[in-house]
Amino acid sequence: MSEKLIGSCIFGQSGGPTAVINASAYGVIRAALDAEEITKVYGANHGIKGVLDDRLFVMDEEDPEELKLLLHTPSSELGSCRYKIADPDEDDTDYKRILEIFKKYNVRYFFYNGGNDSMDTCNKISRYMESVGYACHVMGVPKTIDNDLFGTDHCPGFASAAKYIATSCMEINKDARVYDSGMITVVEIMGRHAGWLAASAALATAYGSGPDLIYLPELDFDMDKFLSDVVRIYKQNGKCFIAVSEGIHYADGSFVSEAKTSATDGFGHAQLGGLATMLAEIIKAHTGAKVRGIELSLLQRCGAHLASATDVTEACTAGMEAVKNAVNGVTGKMVAFEREMIDGKYHCKYVLLPLSSVANYEKKVPLEWINEEGNGLKHEFIDYVLPLIQGEPELPRVDSLPRYAKLKKVLAK
Numbered sequence: 001m002s003e004k005l006i007g008s009c010i011f012g013q014s015g016g017p018t019a020v021i022n023a024s025a026y027g028v029i030r031a032a033l034d035a036e037e038i039t040k041v042y043g044a045n046h047g048i049k050g051v052l053d054d055r056l057f058v059m060d061e062e063d064p065e066e067l068k069l070l071l072h073t074p075s076s077e078l079g080s081c082r083y084k085i086a087d088p089d090e091d092d093t094d095y096k097r098i099l100e101i102f103k104k105y106n107v108r109y110f111f112y113n114g115g116n117d118s119m120d121t122c123n124k125i126s127r128y129m130e131s132v133g134y135a136c137h138v139m140g141v142p143k144t145i146d147n148d149l150f151g152t153d154h155c156p157g158f159a160s161a162a163k164y165i166a167t168s169c170m171e172i173n174k175d176a177r178v179y180d181s182g183m184i185t186v187v188e189i190m191g192r193h194a195g196w197l198a199a200s201a202a203l204a205t206a207y208g209s210g211p212d213l214i215y216l217p218e219l220d221f222d223m224d225k226f227l228s229d230v231v232r233i234y235k236q237n238g239k240c241f242i243a244v245s246e247g248i249h250y251a252d253g254s255f256v257s258e259a260k261t262s263a264t265d266g267f268g269h270a271q272l273g274g275l276a277t278m279l280a281e282i283i284k285a286h287t288g289a290k291v292r293g294i295e296l297s298l299l300q301r302c303g304a305h306l307a308s309a310t311d312v313t314e315a316c317t318a319g320m321e322a323v324k325n326a327v328n329g330v331t332g333k334m335v336a337f338e339r340e341m342i343d344g345k346y347h348c349k350y351v352l353l354p355l356s357s358v359a360n361y362e363k364k365v366p367l368e369w370i371n372e373e374g375n376g377l378k379h380e381f382i383d384y385v386l387p388l389i390q391g392e393p394e395l396p397r398v399d400s401l402p403r404y405a406k407l408k409k410v411l412a413k
Contacts, residue, residue: 004329005135006037007108010051011059012044013143014114014121015082017075018157019164019304020315021113021143022405025077026070027319028111028141029059037327038109042412046079048112048121052097056105056412069405071312072395074302077405080114085121088128095128102129102136105412109137109326113319115144115155116360119334123355126332139322140334140355143315145301147196150361151353152336156315159388162200163311164303165189166389168296169204169211173241181290184230184240184283188276188295191245193217194364197300198245200385202377212240213375217247218365221256226279227286229375234289246275304402309391314348321350334358346387 011028013021025043032041041059044050057078059067070077085094101107112122119140126138142149147158169187176185189198195216204210212233215221233240249255257275280293318335325333333352340347369381396403 005108007106008040009038009109010042011111012047013076013080014047014118019074019160019307020311022070022073022077023312023315024113024141024319027316031320031323035327043078047081049081057409061410073404074304113141120359123359137326137331139326141322148194148362150363153339159308159311163308163389164306165200166203169201170209173209182238184289184291186242186276186279186293192247195245201243206382211243214243217245219374220251221248308389309393312393
């Protein structure tokens with residue numbers, strides 16, 4: 001641990017938005033404003049790009065009540081980015097600029113909120129500041145709906161997305177079974193390399209209205225077996241509901257979504273689209289059934305109206321824990337979640353992991369949680385995810401519509 005520092009802080013958001021990333025922002029900002037060691041609180045406009053471009057918002061000038069609304073405001077209110085900085089040993093241009101900005105505003109605390117790549121950025125900045133002898137405590141705050149951050153039981157954002165996916169699948173299933181005619185439905189869910197989100201559709205099935213079949217990228221995809229599964233369910237029930245992760249792939253590693261379908265339009269051109277559309281065309285050609293392909297797309301990321309209260313609370317607390325530890329001398333760490341069961345009830349314990357152990361590692365759905373047929377989830381997954389989606393946040397509304405934060409976003413000079 002390093003000694004306590006006196007100076008300002010910068011908080012930045014990075015990567016894809018979620019329903020609760022702003023709850024983490026509120027946790028960091030509120031705790032930083034209250035910390036005696038932190039003299040000024042800045043928010044980076046579009047993550048690390050805002051630091052490089054010297055676009056910092058003065059959070060001290062925001063209305064406290066507007067800041068509090070961040071708890072229930074989806075997406076990344078300060079703006080996000082997908083910018084991968086080089087290794088400082090290969091190119092230190094960005095790092096010199098970051099150090100210049102840190103010195104300009106006397107930044108002694110840096111908090112970065114994001115997923116795998118963001119923790120890599122955090123780790124590189126931490127190592128660089130240490131290498132040049134600039135005292136700055138760097139802390140990572142986890143975020144990703146993909147739930148693939150290594151070392152933490154789960155990630156802020158995942159639970160709310162899982163709740164949205166499960167609820168949407170329950171509603172889609174009800175809609176798809178309303179007529180007496182046959183129907184096959186394919187729903188495409190986010191998750192390129194890890195199947196946590198698609199697996200969440202199993203919650204809908206467990207509660208009586210969900211997919212018959214679920215396919216994750218943790219296992220190689222076999223089109224012939226897939227079609228056999230679909231035909232079996234369709235012949236048995238006259239309906240079939242399928243959930244697929246966007247990242248399902250063949251044994252050679254190629255994504256199913258990258259393959260061309262045999263279906264063509266009226267001009268003989270291959271009809272290309274998302275995975276759900278592609279599979280729907282293949283199923284239709286194979287079975288002759290009515291098939292509908294649905295892509296949840298961006299809707300699953302920022303569904304604050306279906307957020308988990310547990311997720312909101314944990315996201316905010318993660319931000320507060322980052323500040324608390326930083327002002328107490330901790331640096332180069334990410335706040336992580338550790339699951340505890342006390343008297344049969346779920347509790348979240350906040351622990352610290354070295355950024356170097358988290359960056360660029362992916363956590364996938366355990367194979368033992370996937371059924372033997374490779375087309376569904378076992379009860380272990382349900383037991384894992386169910387506590388995380390609990391609780392309904394009290395959402396601020398005006399005329400029955402959401403009331404989101406309206407920040408001034410005053411730029412620092």
